[in-house]
Amino acid sequence: MYNQSISPSVIKRLPRYYRFLEDLEAAGMTRISSAALSEKMGITASQIRQDLNCFGGFGQQGYGYNISSLKVEIGKILNIDKTKKLIVIGVGNLGKAIASHINFEDKGYELIGLFDKKEAFIGQTVRGLPVRSIETIDDFCREHHPSTAVLCIPKDNAKEIAYKLVKLGIKGFLNFSHYDLSLTYDNIVVENVHFGDQLMILSYNINNLEN
Amino acid sequence: MYNQSISPSVIKRLPRYYRFLEDLEAAGMTRISSAALSEKMGITASQIRQDLNCFGGFGQQGYGYNISSLKVEIGKILNIDKTKKLIVIGVGNLGKAIASHINFEDKGYELIGLFDKKEAFIGQTVRGLPVRSIETIDDFCREHHPSTAVLCIPKDNAKEIAYKLVKLGIKGFLNFSHYDLSLTYDNIVVENVHFGDQLMILSYNINNLEN
DNA sequence: TAGATTGTTAATCGATTAACAATC
DNA sequence: TAGATTGTTAATCGATTAACAATC
Numbered sequence: 001m002y003n004q005s006i007s008p009s010v011i012k013r014l015p016r017y018y019r020f021l022e023d024l025e026a027a028g029m030t031r032i033s034s035a036a037l038s039e040k041m042g043i044t045a046s047q048i049r050q051d052l053n054c055f056g057g058f059g060q061q062g063y064g065y066n067i068s069s070l071k072v073e074i075g076k077i078l079n080i081d082k083t084k085k086l087i088v089i090g091v092g093n094l095g096k097a098i099a100s101h102i103n104f105e106d107k108g109y110e111l112i113g114l115f116d117k118k119e120a121f122i123g124q125t126v127r128g129l130p131v132r133s134i135e136t137i138d139d140f141c142r143e144h145h146p147s148t149a150v151l152c153i154p155k156d157n158a159k160e161i162a163y164k165l166v167k168l169g170i171k172g173f174l175n176f177s178h179y180d181l182s183l184t185y186d187n188i189v190v191e192n193v194h195f196g197d198q199l200m201i202l203s204y205n206i207n208n209l210e211n
Numbered sequence: 212m213y214n215q216s217i218s219p220s221v222i223k224r225l226p227r228y229y230r231f232l233e234d235l236e237a238a239g240m241t242r243i244s245s246a247a248l249s250e251k252m253g254i255t256a257s258q259i260r261q262d263l264n265c266f267g268g269f270g271q272q273g274y275g276y277n278i279s280s281l282k283v284e285i286g287k288i289l290n291i292d293k294t295k296k297l298i299v300i301g302v303g304n305l306g307k308a309i310a311s312h313i314n315f316e317d318k319g320y321e322l323i324g325l326f327d328k329k330e331a332f333i334g335q336t337v338r339g340l341p342v343r344s345i346e347t348i349d350d351f352c353r354e355h356h357p358s359t360a361v362l363c364i365p366k367d368n369a370k371e372i373a374y375k376l377v378k379l380g381i382k383g384f385l386n387f388s389h390y391d392l393s394l395t396y397d398n399i400v401v402e403n404v405h406f407g408d409q410l411m412i413l414s415y416n417i418n419n420l421e422n
Numbered sequence: 423t424a425g426a427t428t429g430t431t432a433a434t435c436g437a438t439t440a441a442c443a444a445t446c
Numbered sequence: 447t448a449g450a451t452t453g454t455t456a457a458t459c460g461a462t463t464a465a466c467a468a469t470c
Contacts, residue, residue, distance in 0.1 A: 009461065011415055015408035019389065033427060042394050045427095046463050053429060061428040062470045078411045079418040097308035098406070107410045147417060171420060172413040174406070178230065183253050189416035191409040195309070195385070197226035198402040199318045200289045202383040204222055205400035206358060207290035209382060220437065244451060256451095257439050264453060272452040273446040 006054050013051055014074055016041070021071040033064035080108030084172075085146040087113040089161060091121050091131050094176060095152035099126045112144055117157070134161070141168035148172040155179045217265050224262055225285055227252070232282040244275035291319030295383075296357040298324040300372060302332050302342050305387060306363035310337045323355055328368070345372070352379035359383040366390045 020041055024032060038045035052058050052065075058073050059065045075081050086109040088099050095114070104111050114126055117134040124131045132140065149170045151158060158179035165173075166185050173181055173190045182190045231252055235243060249256035263269050263276075269284050270276045286292050297320040299310050306325070315322050325337055328345040335342045343351065360381045362369060369390035376384075377396050384392055384401045393401045 007461075011412060012408075014415070015405065015411040018411065019408075035427080042391075044463060046465095047461090049428065049430085050462080057429065059428050060470060061468070062426045064427065077415065079414045080411055082418075084414065084417070092312075093308040094312050097304040101303075101305050102406050102410070104410070107407055108414055109410060148413060172417040174409060174413060180253075187420060189413055189420060191413050193404070193406070193409065194226065195313050195404070196318055197223075197230075198385060198404065199313070199315070199320060200226040200229065200291055201222060202359060202385060202400055202402050203290045203295065203319055204225070204288065206295070206383040207293075209398065209400060218437075246451080255439060257441090258437090260452065260454085261438080268453065270452050271446060272444070273450045275451065 010051050010054055013043075013047075014078055017048075017051070018071060018074045018078065021067055021074065024067050025071060029067055031064050031066055034059070036064070078108075080106075083108055083110050084148055085110055085112045085144060086148040086150065087111075087115065087137075087140075087146045087170075088150045088152060089115050089134070089137075089165075090152035090157075091116045091124070091126055092152065095150070096126055098150055098152060098176075099129075109148065112146060113140055115140075137164065138168060141165075141170070145169060148174070150174045151177045153177050159184075221262050221265055224254075224258075225289055228259075228262070229282060229285045229289065232278055232285065235278050236282060240278055242275050242277055245270070247275070289319075291317075294319055294321050295359055296321055296323045296355060297359040297361065298322075298326065298348075298351075298357045298381075299361045299363060300326050300345070300348075300376075301363035301368075302327045302335070302337060303363060306361070307337055309361055309363060309387075310340075320359065323357060324351055326351075348375065349379065352376075352381070356380060359385070361385040362388045364388050370395075 020037065034045040034048040038048055041048075049059070052070075055073070055077050058070050086104060088095050088111065091099065091114050095116070099111065099114060111127065111129065114129050114131045115134045115137055116122060116131055121131045122133050147170065149165050149172070151162070151173055153161065153176075155178045158175075158177035158181075162173070162179065162181055162184070166188060171188055173188065175181055175190050175192045178194065180192075181188065182192075231248065245256040245259045249259055252259075260270070263281075266284070266288050269281050297315060299306050299322065302310065302325050306327070310322065310325060322338065322340065325340050325342045326345045326348055327333060327342055332342045333344050358381065360376050360383070362373070362384055364372065364387075366389045369386075369388035369392075373384070373390065373392055373395070377399060382399055384399065386392055386401050386403045389405065391403075392399065393403075
């Protein structure tokens with residue numbers, strides 16, 4: 001579709017545009033100029049216009065952008081208007097938090113399964129879904145074809161399970177384990193979350209705050 | 212100290228270097244060349260040498276880098292050798308997961324307090340610490356002087372609490388609320404975590420995976 | 423129409439990579 | 447010493463910003 005390889009820097013900014021547009025829409029506004037939006041978001045108007053024009057001319061000269069329709073367009077670009085099936089692997093503290101905390105629906109995902117290897121967890125209910133044994137994941141994937149997995153497991157377990165999941169057709173990973181999936185597999189996409197890294201960056205920045 | 216304003220792109224990579232060096236050290240290795248490390252990390256050797264040389268010449272021609280001492284140096288740059296006091300605001304699912312899940316000590320933080328406004332949570336114990344009423348936060352901060360806060364609260368509450376915390380001397384935020392702190396306050400540092408944004412980026416990338 | 427604001431090209435800025443002399 | 451590998455400069459590449467003609 002829009003596939004002339006858009007730069008990752010642009011893609012990374014799209015969700016943030018989407019969020020601001022949601023808020024503006026919720027506030028009852030109907031139109032906004034790139035200059036006004038740039039003010040609100042703390043980026044340049046130039047960047048906003050450049051970013052949006054990677055995908056098409058969504059604005060109108062002399063008027064600006066229609067908030068609702070721009071939101072819809074960005075949603076389409078992000079493919080959140082199509083529902084993707086998602087599973088969560090590992091339902092310890094973090095897995096439970098993620099499963100119950102995130103509004104998957106709004107981002108175009110349907111949470112369809114939760115898995116753990118720990119006996120004690122199996123059968124528990126999280127967000128209305130039973131926790132299943134990791135042993136049953138092959139059958140589950142062959143039947144339901146999830147495309148996306150959230151990995152909330154430690155590094156050591158990650159390697160083995162990732163191998164299985166890639167073979168079972170999982171294409172996208174939200175990865176909380178510290179195992180570097182993207183170094184191991186091609187043709188999958190990975191978003192890594194490293195709280196520890198962010199805490200270290202904070203540590204550096206606090207220490208180097210001027211004054 | 213190293214304060215000729217290092218670019219954020221470099222800083223962002225430091226924790227990852229640190230992690231790889233930890234692993235190499237744990238694997239019993241003592242030295243590594245930029246070429247070998249670049250291979251392992253999936254980045255160029257040139258970038259590694261450039262990055263490190265922002266802070267000093269840690270290597271030795273003809274030899275490479277000593278793993279342990281490079282790790283220590285990067286730790287110092289990141290300021291993780293000094294303990295910083297940290298509090299967690301909001302102990303719902305996510306706050307509890309963060310509080311019990313993250314190894315704060317290794318990143319130079321000490322978790323000293325947990326706060327919530329919900330009566331039912333107050334007095335509960337998480338990671339050995341009692342959950343305190345948010346009402347008591349002023350006194351607590353004046354007594355213990357935490358520098359860093361993890362915000363695990365919804366957007367609406369965030370505004371008010373952030374205002375308080377900034378006034379109480381909090382300098383760094385690991386921010387899970389979707390309230391844009393860095394737009395509101397100067398002279399604080401913020402790391403934002405938006406799982407939702409990452410899911411949307413995944414969604415885009417899965418959709419635009421070639422073949 | 424006149425004013426506003428986009429879409430888009432050109433200029434600038436910053437980050438990454440390549441190359442190689444210095445040196446262990 | 448000879449070989450290896452850094453530190454560092456120069457070249458390239460990409461991303462951001464500025465400017466302005468097109469146009470609603």
